[in-house]
Amino acid sequence: MTDSHTIQKEEPTPQSRDKKRMLSGIQPSGDLHIGNYLGAIKNWADRVDEYECYYFMADMHTITVRQEPAELRKRSLNQLAQYIACGLDPQKNVLFLQSHVSAHAQLAWVLNCYTMFGELTRMTQFKDKSSKYKENINAGLFTYPVLMAADILLYQPDYVPVGEDQKQHVELTRDIAQRFNSIYGDVFTVPEPFISSAGARIYGLTSPGDKMSKSDPNGCVFIMDEPDVIMRKFKRAVTDSDTDNPVRYDKEKKPGVANLMNIYSTLTGKKYDEIEKEFEGKGYGIFKPAVAETVIDALAPIREETVRLIKDKEYLDGVYRDGANRASYIANKTLRKVYKKVGFYQG
Numbered sequence: 323m324t325d326s327h328t329i330q331k332e333e334p335t336p337q338s339r340d341k342k343r344m345l346s347g348i349q350p351s352g353d354l355h356i357g358n359y360l361g362a363i364k365n366w367a368d369r370v371d372e373y374e375c376y377y378f379m380a381d382m383h384t385i386t387v388r389q390e391p392a393e394l395r396k397r398s399l400n401q402l403a404q405y406i407a408c409g410l411d412p413q414k415n416v417l418f419l420q421s422h423v424s425a426h427a428q429l430a431w432v433l434n435c436y437t438m439f440g441e442l443t444r445m446t447q448f449k450d451k452s453s454k455y456k457e458n459i460n461a462g463l464f465t466y467p468v469l470m471a472a473d474i475l476l477y478q479p480d481y482v483p484v485g486e487d488q489k490q491h492v493e494l495t496r497d498i499a500q501r502f503n504s505i506y507g508d509v510f511t512v513p514e515p516f517i518s519s520a521g522a523r524i525y526g527l528t529s530p531g532d533k534m535s536k537s538d539p540n541g542c543v544f545i546m547d548e549p550d551v552i553m554r555k556f557k558r559a560v561t562d563s564d565t566d567n568p569v570r571y572d573k574e575k576k577p578g579v580a581n582l583m584n585i586y587s588t589l590t591g592k593k594y595d596e597i598e599k600e601f602e603g604k605g606y607g608i609f610k611p612a613v614a615e616t617v618i619d620a621l622a623p624i625r626e627e628t629v630r631l632i633k634d635k636e637y638l639d640g641v642y643r644d645g646a647n648r649a650s651y652i653a654n655k656t657l658r659k660v661y662k663k664v665g666f667y668q669g
C-alpha cells in the first residue's frame with residue numbers, strides 16, 4: 323500500500339494542475355461527531371474524484387488546550403481509521419498527521435511575523451476559548467490561526483472545505499497570504515473557504531442555539547455511538563410545543579426542528595419542502611425517531627469499518643508514514659521558497 327504512490331518529480335503550478343486542490347484538517351481533541359462528519363468529512367469524501375485532496379489530523383492545534391498524552395496518541399490513530407471509514411481512501415487522498423510534517427511549525431513562525439496582533443484579537447474562537455479556559459490562556463491559543471494559515475498555505479490549495487465556524491480563520495489565512503504575496507511576489511495560492519450549504523452548521527440536540535460540540539455529550543452524536551444511544555439522543559432532542567404543523571422549516575422560531583431537518587436533509591438529499599410533506603400531520607414522536615434511524619443507517623458502516631481498521635495498527639501506521647512523505651514533499655517545497663524570499667541563507 324505504501325509503495326504504490328509515485329512521488330511527482332515536479333510540483334505543478336496551480337494553473338497547470340489537472341485538478342484543483344483541497345486541504346483541510348480536524349483536531350483529534352475528542353471523538354468525531356456528526357457536526358464534523360456533515361460539516362466537513364462528508365463533503366471531503368463526496369469530492370474525492372474531483373479534487374486533489376490533502377487531509378490531516380491537527381494534533382499540534384489540540385495542545386492549545388491541555389490534553390492527556392496517551393489519549394491524544396490513541397485518538398490520533400483512531401481518527402485516521404475514522405477518516406478512512408468515512409470514505410477517504412488513502413490511495414486517492416493524502417492523509418497525514420500534522421506533527422509528522424515539521425514544515426507546519428516552521429512556516430508558522432515565519433507567518434507569525436506577517437500577522438498583526440489586532441487581527442488575532444478579533445478571532446471569535448480565541449475569544450470563546452480564552453473565556454472558557456481562563457486558567458490557561460497560552461500564547462498558542464492566541465496564535466492558533468497562524469499555525470492554521472501555515473497548515474493551509476504550505477500546500478497551495480485552491481479550496482479549504484470547512485464548517486462555518488472556521489470561515490473566519492480561512493479569511494485571515496487569505497489576508498496573510500495576500501500580505502506576503504504583496505511583498506514578495508506570488509508565493510502562496512490564495513485559497514477560498516469551501517462551505518457546503520448542507521451541514522455547514524449542525525447545532526447541539528439539547529441546545530439548538532449552540533454548534534454541536536463534544537463539550538455537551540448529551541446533545542452531541544458521536545460517529546462511534548451505538549444505535550440505541552443515537553436513538554435516545556434524538557428522542558430527547560429539544561424541539562418546541564407546536565402541535566398544529568410541527569415539522570416545518572423556520573430557523574428563527576423553530577431552531578431545534580430546523581436543525582433536525584438539516585441533518586435529515588443532508589443525509590437523505592431531500593429538500594425541506596419534501597420533508598415537510600413527508601411528515602405532514604405527524605408529530606415529533608414520529609419525526610425524531612425517523613431522523614435517528616437515518617443517522618443510525620448512515621453511521622453503521624462507518625462504525626463497523628472503523629472498528630475493523632483500528633485493529634490493524636500496522637496498516638494505519640503505514641498510511642501515516644506514506645502520508646507524511648507525500649505531504650512533506652509539497653510542504654518543504656513551499657517552505658524553501660518562503661525561506662529564500664524572506665532572506666534566510668540557504669548556501
Ligand code: TYM
Nearest residue numbers: 346347348349357358361362380484485522523524533534
Ligand atoms: P475542528 O477540529 O473544531 O472541526 C473540524 C471540522 O468540523 C467542522 N465542524 C462543524 N461543522 C458543522 N457543524 C458543527 N457543529 C461543527 N463542528 C465542527 C469545522 O468547521 C471543521 O471544518 N481549526 C480547525 C482545524 C484546522 C484546520 C486547519 C482546518 C487546523 N488547521 C487547516 C482547515 C484547514 C478546527 O479546530 O476544526
